[in-house]
Amino acid sequence: MRGEAHGLLRRGLEGVRGLSALQLPAAQTSSHRGVQARPRRERQADARPGRERLQGRGGVSRGQGVTPAAPEPEALSPDELRDAWPALSAEERAEGLKLLPRDTAEDLFFSISPREQVELILALPQAEQRSWVRGLAPDDAADLVQEAPTEFRDRLLGMLDDQTRREVQALLAYREDHAGGLMNPRFARLRPDMTVDEAVTYLRRQTRQSVEMTYYAYVLDSSQRLLGVVSFRELIAARGDRRVSELMKTDVRTVDADADQEVVARLFRETGLMAIPVVDAEKRMKGVVTVDDIVEVVSEEATEDIQKLGGSESLGEPYLTIALNRMIRKRAGWLAALFLGEMLTATAMGYFEHEIDRAVVLALFVPLIISSGGNSGSQATSLVIRAMALGELRLRDWFRVIRREFGAGLALGSILGAIGLTRILLWQAFFNTYGEHYLLVGLTVASSLIGVVTFGTLAGSLLPFLLRRLGFDPASASAPFVATLVDVTGLIIYFTTASAILRGTLL
DSSP: OOHHHHHHHHHHHHHHHSHHHSOOOOBBTTTTTOOOOOOOOHHHHHHHHHHHHHTGGGGOOGGGGGOOOOOOOOOOOHHHHHGGGGOOOOOOOOOOHTTHHHHHHHHHHHHHHHHHHHHHHHHOOOOHHHHHHHHHHHHHHHHHHHHHHHHHHHHHHTOOHHHHHHHHHHHTOOOBHHHHHOSSSSSEEEEEBBBBHHHHHHHHHHHHTSSSOOOEEEEEEEEOEEEEEEHHHHHHHOOSSSSSSHHBOOOHHHHHHOOOOHHHHHHHHHHHEEEEEOOOOTOOOEEEEHHHHHHHHHHHHHHHHHHTTTTTTOOOSOTTTSSSHHHHHHHHHHHHHHHHHHHHHHHHHHTHHHHHHHOOOGGEEEEEEHHHHHHHHHHHHHHHHHHHHHSSGGGGGHHHHHHHHHHHHHHHHHHHHHHHHHHHHHHHHHHHOTTTTTHHHHHHHHHHHHHHHHHHHHHHHHHHHHHHHHOOOOGGGHHHHHHHHHHHHHHHHHHHHHHHHHHTTOO
């Protein structure tokens, strides 16, 4: 499908340009690598034969002054362009956008990420850039400017009208992951002494000025402090002579401008509102955060947490568009740290070399023991991090978590220990694998599993609390990190238990 869309885009571009100045390469697909854009040198090499074929069509030479008829441009659907999007350069995306009707092109433009919007705008001719930048709401324009290279930010700001520029500059004063950075300063506002008829007329005029949220109107006093909120439905259903102050709800859920975006997302989840007002320290209303803004934030946060849980830094951009060297840098650091941690496992194995030499059977269960501890720790870490993200756990809940996970660790370890002991008994009965001391070996494995799984569960559940207390993101307690930690301690627990149980027999 991507190859077809890419080919259709190429044909559409040829129709628009007449004699093609650029031919887009067909998308390369692979079951493992997905779609990738080929290097610019290859695209240029592919373009030359295409131009020669078009210019030489029908036996007409370049010098005869006869121009062959340009083919009719072939319609390009947004879905086809979007499907080929990851394989296209910024210039090719800009050309593809020109093939779409203006309203369809705007829908596509507003749906892509700010980073892609920047690349697209900078690839357009300067005469066309202004209309696209001015089509953005102030909060979206602020995101665009933040994503732009430093040397282009002033130029992008200069494309905005004076009012929007002031609003965007005010938004840029906030951190982009705070409520102030997410909000839109344009919202429907009313005075409490207005009648319903006056309010509806006033709101109609505000709506023409691109007010962000048309579900709620916010009632402010002369100092712009928030007094209440009234829905459009209530205004339309009320008698025209009633006052806004009689209809408004005064119990309004607000969020501080400096609140983290995760706090804002949690408030949306708890209230089910379509928009939440943002206020400053003096309760003056500064803007609104809408649910569509926070949906994108939640997606970004989830992506970041999942990538960190996998033992990598957050990529910060789509997988297919991030440069390979940047992706390697983001992954290599954690891998190197985990590798150094695993070296401690080798050190621990060397420390217990004497025990392994005397009872080789113990080495058979090393992978079983340490993987069980790592798995239990990863489980606990994932559960606690998610509970923290949902606001179900706070720092003060650490002791409650320890009590729960201690019981869970003992129970889970006992289950795995029973399975391990049963396996040893069965293999001994059928194959006589473990010799005359098989019961002691089974008891060693079962006891070690209880200890290792319990420790892994406790360590995995405590690490997110420790990181949160130190001011780090709890998602940094990645599953591979917990597994590496438990590998080392698991070996110590296993061989210490073996020394106690098997002393005088195998050891």
